[in-house]
Amino acid sequence: MHHDALPADLIAGSVQPANLGELEGADAVGTVGNASCGELMRLWVKFKDQDGRRVIDRATFQSFGCETAIAVASVATELIRGKTPEEALNLRAEQLAGELGPLPPLKIHCAELVEGALRSALEPSAAPPSAGSVGSSGPAGGSLLDRFLPGEGARAARARLVYLENDPPEAGPEVR
Amino acid sequence: MSAPATPSLGPEATLRHVLEVFPGAQRTLFRHYHIGGCSSCGFQPEETLAQLCARNGNLDVAEVLARLQTSHEQDARTWMSAAGLAGMLKIQPKPRLVDIRSREEWEAVRLEGAVLLTQTTMQEILGRWPREALLVVYDHQGRQALDAAAYFAGQGFQQVRCLAGGIDAWAREVDGSMKRYRLAE
Numbered sequence: 001m002h003h004d005a006l007p008a009d010l011i012a013g014s015v016q017p018a019n020l021g022e023l024e025g026a027d028a029v030g031t032v033g034n035a036s037c038g039e040l041m042r043l044w045v046k047f048k049d050q051d052g053r054r055v056i057d058r059a060t061f062q063s064f065g066c067e068t069a070i071a072v073a074s075v076a077t078e079l080i081r082g083k084t085p086e087e088a089l090n091l092r093a094e095q096l097a098g099e100l101g102p103l104p105p106l107k108i109h110c111a112e113l114v115e116g117a118l119r120s121a122l123e124p125s126a127a128p129p130s131a132g133s134v135g136s137s138g139p140a141g142g143s144l145l146d147r148f149l150p151g152e153g154a155r156a157a158r159a160r161l162v163y164l165e166n167d168p169p170e171a172g173p174e175v176r
Numbered sequence: 177m178s179a180p181a182t183p184s185l186g187p188e189a190t191l192r193h194v195l196e197v198f199p200g201a202q203r204t205l206f207r208h209y210h211i212g213g214c215s216s217c218g219f220q221p222e223e224t225l226a227q228l229c230a231r232n233g234n235l236d237v238a239e240v241l242a243r244l245q246t247s248h249e250q251d252a253r254t255w256m257s258a259a260g261l262a263g264m265l266k267i268q269p270k271p272r273l274v275d276i277r278s279r280e281e282w283e284a285v286r287l288e289g290a291v292l293l294t295q296t297t298m299q300e301i302l303g304r305w306p307r308e309a310l311l312v313v314y315d316h317q318g319r320q321a322l323d324a325a326a327y328f329a330g331q332g333f334q335q336v337r338c339l340a341g342g343i344d345a346w347a348r349e350v351d352g353s354m355k356r357y358r359l360a361e
Contacts, residue, residue, distance in 0.1 A: 017332065020302060021299055021302045021303050022299055067207060067208075160359065160360045160361070161280055161281060161284055161357050161358075161359060161360075162357060162358050162359070162360050163284075163355050163356070163357050164355075164356040164357055164358055
């Protein structure tokens, strides 16, 4: 399957995704994926009461790397607004991809990642953490940003800063 | 200016060789094909490109190579020299500087006007910074900045650059009064 076969909407959705970032005051948070391969998806959900029903007011997400997962999450977080948790949980990966249309076979599991994050958020007991993966967690849990935050992590605690004096310059990358 | 010519690679090239020629290959393979990273979805250094493509839906080897080359050229265009950044900082609008080093390094030396990337500032950047603004990412010596730049680009930032050689290059080439350092484990 060629990358160029991806729907144009999918590519656009990954470049300018909607509902990106942490949702302050979220009522539920779900995380799925494997930190070591970058395939991580975290989804925040906030509810509201509407006509006597508890429905999803807003959902946001964070994801690393894969543009398909980002595009699907962008669409899915719009799609589930106004739905009850039960209605949202009934949506399958291909439905969450919505207007993006049928996904190339290699990309279907990217949509399943979104489905898993949604399930983790709305039905935490349904997505227990497995070996090597990140399971559901509350709003106080760690962040996907850990990979880019060496100052906040263990690496900083191990590294010791030593000042240099008149060291020879190191070769850097070619700059144009 | 075009990117420097790279050695030709073919279907029988090992992933080890591919990564030597295209250091950003792992990021490219994951971003575009969802390949690479962990033991379940990754690849072995001695696996050939043809084998990798065959077990991932019969990807077209030539297309994958072309994308690796394109990404490599894009990576090369992402670098900005310390002198180039110094020049950009003298005009308006100034680039927005993102420091991805540790807090300890940040407290030791930093570029004026930069923000340290933390949970809080990341949310601020993703939530409020204009996507069309020039964003320059820097680290200690230019070894991690490309990954962070790729992340920001993936979040819609249209002008993301990396400081070549990191803040160490800045200390060597622009500001001789800035202390240089190394990190000891």
